[in-house]
Amino acid sequence: xxxxxxxxxxxxxxxxxxxxxxxxxxxxxxxxxxxxxxxxxxxxxxxxxxxxxxxxxxxxxxxxxxxxxxxxxxxxxxxxxxxxxxxxxxxxxxxxxxxxxxxxxxxxxxxxxxxxxxxxxxxxxxxxxxxxxxxxxxxxxxxxxxxxxxxxxxxxxxxxxxxxxxxxxxxxxxxxxxxx
Amino acid sequence: xxxxxxxxxxxxxxxxxxxxxxxxxxxxxxxxxxxxxxxxxxxxxxxxxxxxxxxxxxxxxxxxxxxxxxxxxxxxxxxxxxxxxxxxxxxxxxxxxxxxxxxxxxxxxxxxxxxxxxxxxxxxxxxxxxxxxxxxxxxxxxxxxxxxxxxxxxxxxxxxxxxxxxxxxxxxxxxxxxxxxxxxxxxxxxxxxxxxxxxxxxxxxxxxxxxxxxxxxxxxxxxxxxxxxxxxxxxxxxxxxxxxxxxxxxxxxxxxxxxxxxxxxxxxxxxxxxxxxxxxxxxxxxxxxxxxxxxxxxxxxxxxxxxxxxxxxxxxxxxxxxxxxxxxxxxxxxxxxxxxxxxxxxxxxxxxxxxxxxxxxxxxxxxxxxxxxxxxxxxxxxxxxxxxxxxxxxxx
Numbered sequence: 213x214x215x216x217x218x219x220x221x222x223x224x225x226x227x228x229x230x231x232x233x234x235x236x237x238x239x240x241x242x243x244x245x246x247x248x249x250x251x252x253x254x255x256x257x258x259x260x261x262x263x264x265x266x267x268x269x270x271x272x273x274x275x276x277x278x279x280x281x282x283x284x285x286x287x288x289x290x291x292x293x294x295x296x297x298x299x300x301x302x303x304x305x306x307x308x309x310x311x312x313x314x315x316x317x318x319x320x321x322x323x324x325x326x327x328x329x330x331x332x333x334x335x336x337x338x339x340x341x342x343x344x345x346x347x348x349x350x351x352x353x354x355x356x357x358x359x360x361x362x363x364x365x366x367x368x369x370x371x372x373x374x375x376x377x378x379x380x381x382x383x384x385x386x387x388x389x390x391x392x
Numbered sequence: 393x394x395x396x397x398x399x400x401x402x403x404x405x406x407x408x409x410x411x412x413x414x415x416x417x418x419x420x421x422x423x424x425x426x427x428x429x430x431x432x433x434x435x436x437x438x439x440x441x442x443x444x445x446x447x448x449x450x451x452x453x454x455x456x457x458x459x460x461x462x463x464x465x466x467x468x469x470x471x472x473x474x475x476x477x478x479x480x481x482x483x484x485x486x487x488x489x490x491x492x493x494x495x496x497x498x499x500x501x502x503x504x505x506x507x508x509x510x511x512x513x514x515x516x517x518x519x520x521x522x523x524x525x526x527x528x529x530x531x532x533x534x535x536x537x538x539x540x541x542x543x544x545x546x547x548x549x550x551x552x553x554x555x556x557x558x559x560x561x562x563x564x565x566x567x568x569x570x571x572x573x574x575x576x577x578x579x580x581x582x583x584x585x586x587x588x589x590x591x592x593x594x595x596x597x598x599x600x601x602x603x604x605x606x607x608x609x610x611x612x613x614x615x616x617x618x619x620x621x622x623x624x625x626x627x628x629x630x631x632x633x634x635x636x637x638x639x640x641x642x643x644x645x646x647x648x649x650x651x652x653x654x655x656x657x658x659x660x661x662x663x664x665x666x667x668x669x670x671x672x673x674x675x676x677x678x679x680x681x682x683x684x685x686x687x688x689x690x691x692x693x694x695x696x697x698x699x700x701x702x703x704x705x706x707x708x709x710x711x712x713x714x715x716x717x718x719x720x721x722x723x724x725x726x727x728x729x730x731x732x733x734x735x736x737x738x739x740x741x742x743x744x745x746x747x748x749x750x751x752x753x754x755x756x757x758x759x760x761x762x763x764x765x766x767x768x769x770x771x772x773x774x775x776x777x778x779x780x781x782x783x784x785x786x787x788x
Binding site: 244255 | 528531553556758
């Protein structure tokens with residue numbers, strides 16, 4: 213075999229290795245996004261559950277109860293994971309929480325109801341987790357898009373049939389008085 | 393939850409990262425989680441039962457000091473086996489950029505992976521090479537934790553992306569019940585210094601310069617120096633009388649640290665730089681010893697910007713002497729500092745810190761999805777692998 217042939221062979225082998233490597237990276241990143249999305253979804257549903265429970269606590273102001281119950285219901289009946297509809301109901305719930313728990317005195321008053329105190333603690337915890345989960349999901353999407361946008365990756369169709377990942381545009385707003 | 397933790401440094405030799413992993417594992421076990429730690433270790437019989445050894449580590453020069461690390465195909469097989477048998481919900485790797493077990497674990501696993509950055513390095517070229525090498529490993533990491541703002545800054549600068557800052561923990565309970573060494577601080581007051589006596593950035597020299605001035609105002613004050621390294625050269629500057637009031641303990645066992653810290657009227661940390669967090673400050677605070685420290689960013693944060701301890705101008709021994717003398721002469725201030733410092737230290741108790749770390753675990757894991765061996769490294773594996781489709785499930 214002439215040296216030229218060997219050179220071409222090595223070059224082709226390198227190309228195959230490189231492309232396969234990039235495809236592997238993309239596959240792993242898509243997988244990471246899937247898991248991140250499910251983790252975030254799980255935490256969001258958990259928040260919906262906690263708020264629904266909070267709405268049902270005896271002794272809570274009926275107006276609050278109705279607001280929370282309705283918003284939590286919207287969250288819990290939606291089956292889609294990451295979608296504009298999901299973003300909308302979650303943001304509405306966040307907004308209602310910020311509005312109703314936006315005052316230290318109000319939070320203290322609700323805390324004085326026996327069953328509500330531990331639920332508020334759980335709500336604070338799940339809010340922290342949602343914030344982090346959201347951050348990690350956004351990180352994963354960014355890492356993935358960075359590779360998907362490379363010329364060779366697009367040209368060789370390395371992403372296959374995997375849909376381009378989308379950022380989950382949640383408003384990360386949580387009532388700060390919960391955390392004390 | 394089933395948690396697998398990977399410690400890249402040898403378990404036999406006490407060090408920051410392995411101590412962190414040990415304390416974290418114990419705190420998690422107290423909380424009721426199942427924990428398995430994978431670490432290089434030479435002596436199997438001395439290991440706690442939650443540690444799995446990968447065998448004797450090799451000495452590698454890394455980040456300016458010698459680190460004992462495990463690497464190579466044999467170790468890689470052990471890592472895969474550990475992951476396969478562990479059925480972890482979350483895999484937590486430490487210091488993932490060092491060429492070590494942590495990178496091997498990232499390569500060998502698939503699923504929710506959390507990584508913690510400990511060091512604040514500023515060696516751009518090294519970080520760049522390492523981050524290219526570890527890129528495939530990094531891309532699998534779902535959540536990143538930095539132990540300090542400095543470590544986070546290093547991460548953002550060299551690897552990109554962001555991290556959640558969760559500080560090191562302190563086992564507050566073992567320090568609060570500390571009793572001073574016999575005869576300390578005694579009738580007269582004393583100053584404690586802890587750290588390498590022969591390493592300039594620990595700042596012993598600044599303390600010694602200040603000590604002469606302090607002795608002029610408080611002639612009976614004593615100085616206690618503990619830590620590895622011979623401080624004799626630095627102490628030569630002192631007059632004979634002053635020198636005789638200094639006690640050098642040398643290296644101390646970890647279990648003696650609380651009582652050494654409690655033996656001082658004041659604890660001084662004159663470090664000139666390179667500190668990313670300052671765990672020993674918190675330990676002194678938990679022991680009930682008022683802290684005077686140089687005004688490094690990390691120290692100011694730990695001392696809650698003056699509320700839980702006093703700072704002096706970095707590398708200025710005159711200022712140090714002034715601050716220490718003021719504090720030695722003001723008992724009310726010392727009492728107030730002790731109260732504030734104890735409250736502050738409690739915020740960094742391992743139980744609190746471990747809880748925050750569990751929050752990170754929970755924010756990446758999905759019930760039903762386990763960390764599983766990644767076969768893409770093997771040719772047949774790449775062809776055979778199917779994608780796992782977890783059931784989405786909310787916990788109501």
